[in-house]
Amino acid sequence: MSNDSVYKEVLLDHFHNPRNKGELDDMAMVRRGSNPRCGDEIEVGIACDNGVLETVRFRGRGCSICLASASMMTECTSGLKLQQARQLIVRLQQWFSNTNNEMPPNENLTALGIIRQHPARKKCVLLAWQALDEILDEIEDRSEASNP
Amino acid sequence: MEPVPRKSEVSRNPVAVDFEALRADFPIFATGQQPLHYLDSAASAQKPACVIESISQCYSHDYGPVHRGLYPLAESASEHYEASRRTIAHFINAARPEQIVFTRSATESINLVAQGWADQYLQPGDEIWVSQMEHHSNFLPWQRVCKNRDARLRIIPLDGEGLIDLEKSKGLFGKKSRLIAISQVSNVLGTINPIREIVAAARQQNIPVLVDAAQSVGHMPIDVQDLDCDFLAASAHKMCGPTGIGFLYGKSDRLAETEPLLLGGGMVDEVNIDSSSWAEIPARFEAGSPNLAGAVGFATAVDYLRSIGLRAIEQRVKDLTLLAYENLSSVGGIRLYGPGPGLDRSGILSFNIEGIHPHDVAHIAAEHGVAIRAGHHCCQPLMQHLGVSSTARASFNLYNNEQDIAALLAAILDAKRILGHQ
Numbered sequence A: 001m002s003n004d005s006v007y008k009e010v011l012l013d014h015f016h017n018p019r020n021k022g023e024l025d026d027m028a029m030v031r032r033g034s035n036p037r038c039g040d041e042i043e044v045g046i047a048c049d050n051g052v053l054e055t056v057r058f059r060g061r062g063c064s065i066c067l068a069s070a071s072m073m074t075e076c077t078s079g080l081k082l083q084q085a086r087q088l089i090v091r092l093q094q095w096f097s098n099t100n101n102e103m104p105p106n107e108n109l110t111a112l113g114i115i116r117q118h119p120a121r122k123k124c125v126l127l128a129w130q131a132l133d134e135i136l137d138e139i140e141d142r143s144e145a146s147n148p
Numbered sequence B: 001m002e003p004v005p006r007k008s009e010v011s012r013n014p015v016a017v018d019f020e021a022l023r024a025d026f027p028i029f030a031t032g033q034q035p036l037h038y039l040d041s042a043a044s045a046q047k048p049a050c051v052i053e054s055i056s057q058c059y060s061h062d063y064g065p066v067h068r069g070l071y072p073l074a075e076s077a078s079e080h081y082e083a084s085r086r087t088i089a090h091f092i093n094a095a096r097p098e099q100i101v102f103t104r105s106a107t108e109s110i111n112l113v114a115q116g117w118a119d120q121y122l123q124p125g126d127e128i129w130v131s132q133m134e135h136h137s138n139f140l141p142w143q144r145v146c147k148n149r150d151a152r153l154r155i156i157p158l159d160g161e162g163l164i165d166l167e168k169s170k171g172l173f174g175k176k177s178r179l180i181a182i183s184q185v186s187n188v189l190g191t192i193n194p195i196r197e198i199v200a201a202a203r204q205q206n207i208p209v210l211v212d213a214a215q216s217v218g219h220m221p222i223d224v225q226d227l228d229c230d231f232l233a234a235s236a237h238k239m240c241g242p243t244g245i246g247f248l249y250g251k252s253d254r255l256a257e258t259e260p261l262l263l264g265g266g267m268v269d270e271v272n273i274d275s276s277s278w279a280e281i282p283a284r285f286e287a288g289s290p291n292l293a294g295a296v297g298f299a300t301a302v303d304y305l306r307s308i309g310l311r312a313i314e315q316r317v318k319d320l321t322l323l324a325y326e327n328l329s330s331v332g333g334i335r336l337y338g339p340g341p342g343l344d345r346s347g348i349l350s351f352n353i354e355g356i357h358p359h360d361v362a363h364i365a366a367e368h369g370v371a372i373r374a375g376h377h378c379c380q381p382l383m384q385h386l387g388v389s390s391t392a393r394a395s396f397n398l399y400n401n402e403q404d405i406a407a408l409l410a411a412i413l414d415a416k417r418i419l420g421h422q
Helices: A003-016 A064-077 A082-096 A107-117 A118-148 B019-025 B050-059 B074-093 B106-121 B142-150 B197-203 B252-256 B292-308 B310-329 B358-367 B380-386 B402-419
Strands: A028-033 A040-049 A052-061 B099-102 B127-131 B152-156 B177-183 B209-212 B231-235 B246-250 B267-269 B276-280 B335-336 B348-353 B371-373 B391-395
Touching: A003 A064, A003 A107, A003 B252, A003 B402, A028 A118, A040 A064, A052 A064, A052 A082, A052 B348, A064 A082, A064 A107, A064 A118, A064 B358, A082 A107, A082 A118, A107 A118, B050 B292, B074 B099, B099 B106, B106 B177, B106 B209, B106 B231, B106 B246, B127 B142, B127 B231, B142 B152, B142 B380, B177 B197, B197 B209, B197 B252, B246 B252, B292 B310, B292 B348, B310 B335, B310 B348, B310 B402, B358 B391, B358 B402
Parallel strands: B127 B152, B127 B177, B177 B209, B209 B231
Antiparallel strands: A028 A040, A040 A052, B099 B246, B231 B246, B267 B276, B335 B348, B348 B391, B371 B391
16 A cells, blocks of 8 residues: 555544543533634543643544544644644644644644645644634643733 | 627527537546546536637737727727627627627626616615525625615525525515516526516516626526516626636616616726716626626637527537436435426436535535536525525536436445444
8 A cells, every 4th residue: 555545544533533522511621613614613621630631531522633633633633732732733733734744742633734735725734723723822822810 | 889680599409419529628628637526617617619719819820909909900900899798788788789788797797786886776675585595696796785875685495496486476466676686597406496486577667677697697598688677797707718707787767777887998988187977888887907808708608608599509508417317316315406307407406315414525526527516606595595505516517428427426426435433
């Protein structure tokens, strides 16, 4: 099998068997990302303890790439420090905007690389990540407000 | 300008046209990415070699400024530009060539009527009617002008087959109705609207009608005098012509009531410090250096379509669409939108497959060399009516064939195999 086929299998596995997908009622913070162009709607929720993302979960509807990417994100970011999660998000965004061709430092994300050839679907990949990015923004804002 | 002489439509017998041979007229099928099953003509049609060559010829041999010079090249440029206008006028049977205003697109044409015409006459409480199936191009300009003038934008609803429901459109032909703006063919459903009947009823109450003909001109014979509409808008690129040029047809008295959208060079009679006056129609609506090569390419596309025959093209595309409809109907979990079998429809077929996002269908289709569209097709109000955020859409033109439909079906089955619930 070519690398592309392997990567497709990885993405399909996440689509058919999404990790950490479910209700977000018990999550500390929830953010919604939507792409009105195609009707994708993803909600990302986190529980955080002592500066570490303890749980990252999502729910919603979208295309296979959007859902697979969200599923991969929950796996890759659970257990990361907030700052590390932020760095990973930035690297993924750079990778997809072609400002940094080096892969993000997490080999579990390698499969997403096949989507880089399809710029029209960049937003599908990034939707969940942007929602998580906004959660991190809010945590930062809160922490700045409490420690001016 | 002289009135356009009306010749009888020169059309070959539909049976006699060898559409398979016509594919060779389109270089993209030989030089582009292979295989190419191009089923996105409702977004933009492919171009025959004659259109491409006419544009090249214009720039290589005949290029000069239009209506701005006294030397031979400038004079011939002006003549080619006006000859193109006559060709378009003749094509839709406009009474006079000056009833054709060249614009960038059908979108610009509709905006010209919204801002240059409706905005002047609309009073608070007046109504503009559009249908639920309109493209944003024939929706947003009216939404804005209504908002600006405290007027009401009213919607002609659709029935279950995707046909407009005139019985549920109370007030459509009423005293407050100031304009009906409606597409002739839906870019999502393929519905063909009964424009003649709507215009006839509107005429009784003296209500003007604008026809968004972006999906109909070049796909079926159009006769604006027979339709009796006040305005009609279309683009060249959806009818095998170049991008960047379209036209607005208007009855002479309606165009006389319309203010130009753009002011500048070429559209004035006299300019003074305090006040100015506009040039004659249609020049007053065509400020800036005209798109000569676009107009030439547009006219060449029209000549090409006429040489095949509009009825033949229409029939061919309907046959292909029916075949696609039948083929796709056999797929489990598919939902086909728009008029069902037995009802008239054009060459546009939207669908969804249960549990599979249309973007994924289009993505997998692309891997089969099948180009289809997926999204809301600039018809969000229609998507709301259908209860979906997007659909996949296959659309057909004269260069499509049965193999394209077979490839589409194979792609859909593959999408189901890959992404269907396991």
